[in-house]
């Protein structure tokens with residue numbers, strides 16, 4: 001049975017949604033998990049004065065563990081610098097949520113997503 | 126992007142829930158997808174007079190395609206005999222929902238689930 005932290009994020013996901021991609025201060029990451037074919041979109045809004053993440057949104061069609069991993073990640077990165085957020089490892093997320101080994105790829109989707117959003121922001125700026 | 130039928134079932138899943146397992150006229154299937162680690166529970170209520178499925182419920186922690194596959198399956202099997210329901214193939218489900226090849230294993234979860242529920246019912250009766 002699933003850990004209560006996973007169920008909490010699954011039933012009550014934080015920061016679900018979308019931002020307009022057009023704006024220069026928004027970075028968009030769109031990634032897929034080869035293991036299961038699921039996809040995830042994460043967007044960050046960045047304060048260019050200090051490279052800090054001021055807002056973050058995600059959307060996924062992935063499983064409960066993917067929803068929980070992304071929801072937890074969005075709470076984690078809000079207020080972080082891009083450098084700090086880029087250093088987050090999926091293993092931290094999996095540990096916090098007590099994900100079983102077979103669901104590690106779901107937390108990988110969250111790590112890949114934030115990295116992809118950061119690199120999209122840098123590309124635009 | 127996902128087919129509108131998948132989105133419809135995902136946003137509005139039919140027959141989500143649980144029945145008491147104890148009753149003799151209820152068969153419970155609990156199956157997992159090796160490809161992604163997701164799990165699914167399907168329960169059927171059977172009229173023993175004519176071996177017909179009178180009610181069905183499912184629960185899954187799986188992805189959007191798994192939710193849609195199960196939701197569609199529950200609509201399909203209601204009113205079927207056990208024999209008819211046992212002949213449903215995941216390819217029918219995948220075709221109806223226009224699932225991409227990488228998500229075929231999600232529809233397999235639904236086929237495995239109903240078979241497992243049927244065999245559980247037979248075991249009890």
Ligand code: FES
Pocket residue numbers: 033036037038062063064065066105106109161162163188
């Ligand atoms: S099984 Fe695909 S993201 Fe979890």
